[in-house]
Amino acid sequence: MSAPVRVLVHGASGRMGQALLRLARERADLQVVGAVSGSAPRQRVVDGVPYFGGSELGGVPTFDVAIDFSLPQGFDAVLALCERRGAALVSGTTGLSSAQCEALDAAAARIPVVWASNFSLGVAVLEDLVRRAAALLPGWDCDIVESHHTRKLDAPSGTALTLGEAAAGQGAQPRYASLRAGDIVGEHLVQFTGVGERIELVHRAGNRDIFAAGALHVAQRLAGRAPQRYAVADLLAPAPDATG
Missing domain, CATH: 3.40.50.720 (NAD(P)-binding Rossmann-like Domain)
Structure with missing residues (x-):
């Protein structure tokens, strides 16, 4: 060893x-x-x-x-x-x-x-999936919704911006929405929407x-x-x- x-x-x-x-x-x-x-x-x-x-x-x-x-x-x-x-x-x-x-x-x-703005291993995988989805779905709408606890002041979150950069690097034009509620540790939804169909990629943090x-x-x-x-x-x- x-x-x-x-x-x-x-x-x-x-x-x-x-x-x-x-x-x-x-x-x-x-x-x-x-x-x-x-x-x-x-x-x-x-x-x-x-x-x-x-x-x-x-x-x-x-x-x-x-x-x-x-x-x-x-x-x-x-x-x-x-x-x-x-x-x-x-x-x-x-x-x-x-x-x-x-x-x-x-x-x-x-x-x-x-x-890194976020050291969650799941978020690292999510970023890779977002990059690949954006590359394979040109012209689709890209929306990122992030939710955090009420004490978090910055919006969009650093993680949401990182995910947006991954999508933008493949030609997508991400839009952002931020929610501040209760004691949510962190949730990030990246949604790709085309005509008649939609893909949602989500990561939820259960604890810090x-x-x-x-x-x-x-x-x-x-x-x-x-x-x-x-x-x-x-x-x-x-x-x-x-x-x-």
Whole structure:
């Protein structure tokens, strides 16, 4: 059995960071070697994991991949650290500037990186299905309806826009509708409508753990890959030479 992938969780005090730490404990193929939060930690070690403040990033142990769900102001430091260490980066930090996106693209020439608005493995498959449907159904109407809880402010959601980009890349002209109701975790419906027929592609998130689980899956598959910018869909299966 191969050694577990060494993971650094950046943004450990947030909801996603806490979910990553909790779910990683259940996986034998991953080892969290450090957790980083913006402010100095109250406890230096929690459940065997050493904690660091953002200003202490340079002192974290050796790691294979960093998983970053932090804030834009912390993104530059973790990207630079991954480049210095030759480690992979998985990031779901939103609100990045155009300069930060360009820096991520530049880093992909030196390290493997993934940035995604949604780490659900099901959404990655949905995006592929949308792309294929749009290519095979030219001229059909394309509508995307996304539903989320009442506390979500942005509309359309980042996932809806990503799905729309997949359709638009094949010539479709997506239209969007957003619903905010109750405690809906996230639902996305992509509808293609022709004359006399309709196709509906739907993904429903039952809980938020799926996003953390997806990020851990991607991190495990990304470690050790060639420098490149990958999508979640690229990492659904193991690397071709993983058993060689």
